[in-house]
Amino acid sequence: MKSRSVIRIIFLCFASVWLVTAVYHVYKPLPAGLNLAGAEHPVAQVSFLTDITYGHAGEPESRYIEQEIFDGVLDMVANARQFILVDMFLFNDFQGAVSEDHRALSAELTQALIDQKQRYPEINIHVISDPLNTVYGGQTSEHFQRLEAANIDVTLTRLARLRDSNPAYSGLWRLVFQQFGNSEANTAPNPFGDGRVSIRSYLALLNFKANHRKLIISDQHESSELVALVTSANPHDGSSAHGNVALRFTGPAVLDLLESEKAVLGFSGGPEVILNVPSPESTPEPTPTNTTLQVVTERAVEQALVDIIDAAQPSENLDLAVFYLSDRHVISALKRATTRGVIVRVLLDPNKDAFGREKNGVPNRPVGHELAQVGVTVRWCATQGEQCHAKWLMHRSATGQATMLLGSTNFTRRNLHNLNLETSVILRGSVTEQALHEGVEWFDDQWHNRDGRVFSADYEVFADSSVKRRLLYRFMEATGLSTF
Numbered sequence: 001m002k003s004r005s006v007i008r009i010i011f012l013c014f015a016s017v018w019l020v021t022a023v024y025h026v027y028k029p030l031p032a033g034l035n036l037a038g039a040e041h042p043v044a045q046v047s048f049l050t051d052i053t054y055g056h057a058g059e060p061e062s063r064y065i066e067q068e069i070f071d072g073v074l075d076m077v078a079n080a081r082q083f084i085l086v087d088m089f090l091f092n093d094f095q096g097a098v099s100e101d102h103r104a105l106s107a108e109l110t111q112a113l114i115d116q117k118q119r120y121p122e123i124n125i126h127v128i129s130d131p132l133n134t135v136y137g138g139q140t141s142e143h144f145q146r147l148e149a150a151n152i153d154v155t156l157t158r159l160a161r162l163r164d165s166n167p168a169y170s171g172l173w174r175l176v177f178q179q180f181g182n183s184e185a186n187t188a189p190n191p192f193g194d195g196r197v198s199i200r201s202y203l204a205l206l207n208f209k210a211n212h213r214k215l216i217i218s219d220q221h222e223s224s225e226l227v228a229l230v231t232s233a234n235p236h237d238g239s240s241a242h243g244n245v246a247l248r249f250t251g252p253a254v255l256d257l258l259e260s261e262k263a264v265l266g267f268s269g270g271p272e273v274i275l276n277v278p279s280p281e282s283t284p285e286p287t288p289t290n291t292t293l294q295v296v297t298e299r300a301v302e303q304a305l306v307d308i309i310d311a312a313q314p315s316e317n318l319d320l321a322v323f324y325l326s327d328r329h330v331i332s333a334l335k336r337a338t339t340r341g342v343i344v345r346v347l348l349d350p351n352k353d354a355f356g357r358e359k360n361g362v363p364n365r366p367v368g369h370e371l372a373q374v375g376v377t378v379r380w381c382a383t384q385g386e387q388c389h390a391k392w393l394m395h396r397s398a399t400g401q402a403t404m405l406l407g408s409t410n411f412t413r414r415n416l417h418n419l420n421l422e423t424s425v426i427l428r429g430s431v432t433e434q435a436l437h438e439g440v441e442w443f444d445d446q447w448h449n450r451d452g453r454v455f456s457a458d459y460e461v462f463a464d465s466s467v468k469r470r471l472l473y474r475f476m477e478a479t480g481l482s483t484f
Contacts, residue, residue, distance in 0.1 A: 014175075022171030025164040030298075033263025035418055037303070038256035038295035046293060046427060047072075048435040049246040050442055051233060053386050055454040063384050064453070069233045069246045070105055073216055076227060076248075077112045080218040081120055082276045083226070084113065085261055087128040087213045087423075089408065090236035091143060094193030096355025103240035110143040114150045124274050125152045128264055130211045131159060135190055136204035137182030138197030155270035157211035157421065165419040166208045166480035177203045192355075193238075208480060211421040213297075214408045217258055220250075228254040230295075230407050230425045232323075232391050238355045241386035245321075245406050245442070247425050247435065249293055256295040257423070264421060291429030301409045301424045302329060302416035308395050308403050308426075309333040314341030317396040319443050321347040323389045324410040324484045326363035326477045327417075331370065338375050346371060347446060349388035350380045350462040363412070363473040363484055365464035372459060379447060379456045391424070394439055402431040404439045412484050413477050 049068040056062045077084060086109070093106045117125055127147055134141050134156070144154045160178070164170035177200070185198035191205065217228045231246030233239070262273050296304050306329055312318045318337055325331070325348060338344050348364040368378045381388030392406045407424025409415045415422050429436055446455035476482035 018171045018175060021174055022164070022167040025170060025174065026167045028163060030163070030418055031161055031263060031267035033260060033266070034421070035298040035300055036256065036260050036295060037300040038253060040292040040294045040428065041252040041256070042289050043249050043251045043253060043291055043293040043427070044289055045251070046247060046249040046291070046435045048438040048442070049229075049231070049248060051242065051244040052455070053241050053243050055382060055384065057449075057452045057454055061384070063241075065241055067103070069231055069244055070108065070235065072229055072246065072248055074108065074112050076216055076218045076229060077109075077116050079220050079222070080116060081123060081221040082219045082224070083124050084116070084216070084218045085126045085128070085258070085273070086113070086216045087211070087261055087264065088235050089130050089210060089212045089214055090133065090234035090239060091127075091129045092133045092141065092193070093143075093237040094190070095238045096193065096357065102237045104237055105235040105240050106143050106237055109235040110146055113147060113152055117150050117152055124276070126265065126271065126273065127152060127154045128211070128261065128268070128270065129154070129156060131156045131204070132192070132210065135192065135197045135201045138201030139184060139190060139195055153271050155265055155268050157264060158268045159207070159209050159211070161267045162209055162421065163419050164207065164209065164480075165414045166206065168479065168481070170207050173203060173207060208414065208483060209419060211264065212408050212415065213421050213423045215257065215423055217254060217261070225250055226254040226258070228257050230257070230423055232389050232406065232408060239387070239389070242389040243381065243386065245390045245392050245439075247293075247406060247427060249425070251293065253293040253295050253425070260295065260297050260423065289429075291427070291433050294426040294428075295423065296426060297423050298421065299416060299418040301405075301407070301422055302327065304405060304424075304426055305330050305393060305411065305416075306333045308393060308405065309337050312337050312342040312395050313398065316342055316398055317394075318342050318344045319347075319394045320345070321388070321390045321392045321443060321446065322411050323349045323387060323391060324351075324363060324412045324415075325367050326412045326473065326484060328413075328477070330411050330416070331367060334371060334376060335374050344376045345447060346376055346378050347388070347443070347456060348378060348380055349383065352462075353383055353385050353387060360469065361462065361464055362469055363477065365462055366466070366470040366473040368459065369463065369465050369470070372463070378459045380459065380462045381446070382454050382457045392439075392443075394443060396431055396440070400431050401429070402433075402436040402440070403428045404436055410484065414480065414482075414484065
């Protein structure tokens, strides 16, 4: 009886420490510099870039791919002479369960960075990425090895410094499994691609957290001015056919973006950023313009989303194209907008494909059903193995003004609640401003399948009123026991 009491006391003590650990790491202070809502800076040079994948009417199983984003990234690398900073979530050649025709984006970017370092040995190049690319220490990254051999700094984000999105599991991981570290092994198949890894890689994966940012900052040798590109696209071979969007811009907002990246380097043990380009104090403001750009990260993205949606007035237009839509605050705002007469159109990925694996439609199909029930017009991306990967919103007002938000941030609890690292940008100005006008045209092309190109399908094609999936979505969203 005494031994049972001792065991009971030990168990209760461990459970109490587990609970305290789990709760603390949900609410602990964020590292300095995160959850940024930058100022609205004037912007003169801004470009909207897209990667589009579509079929063609009358050509069953056809798939056409047109890409601009990584051509733009590689152009920025080639034009830099003094400074490049890359922060990309997926930076690998993993293909998943089924290999398909793809562009070797990871190799292209790796080689471009190495070539530029060899041409200009004094250039400062920083690469920040997520430990997923080494399967959390279970596999060597050939790309990162090559970069480091070329004297390019590579920093893997210290995810343990972030808050936990899956606290029930992560509390246990921090107390027990984290202590074992990780190393290369042949115990289990790589969950993302070829090769084998340790069981410890799987234990780390179950924390479901990431540095999910996707951006590049560089100088332009013609002007010595900094330029930035923020996108939803990854230099990931298995993702190379995905539909994505990006904004490339210059001006003071780039400095906000750079400060946010310095914060990641700081808490991840990365090197100090040495910037041999004009300092913020000596960089002149762009010519006065009514077009502004704002950098938002982490939960500041959610606040911006809700504010933009709530600002939409009756008969104004609100369009979304989203890979994952599950955040309850955003969904509630969309329902309120529809109730007060805003014209809301939502284009969703059907959540049916993930690198050769079939998905069950969660969360987008239950969310699509919920929105359709209150009058939101919903369509689905007509994907053929690839994903409709944009995280994009556009509001057009009755006065001819437009607000466009895009970036790395999926519209989910994990991405919007200070759990992942995320970066999005907000462009505001006249709807006739070129980048905003091109954003409107990009969405309308996909919504209306213009010029015989098939981008989207009617709501009925993937309509799903399953109560089981609705409950599953709500449980996964609330607990963090999910990959979205």
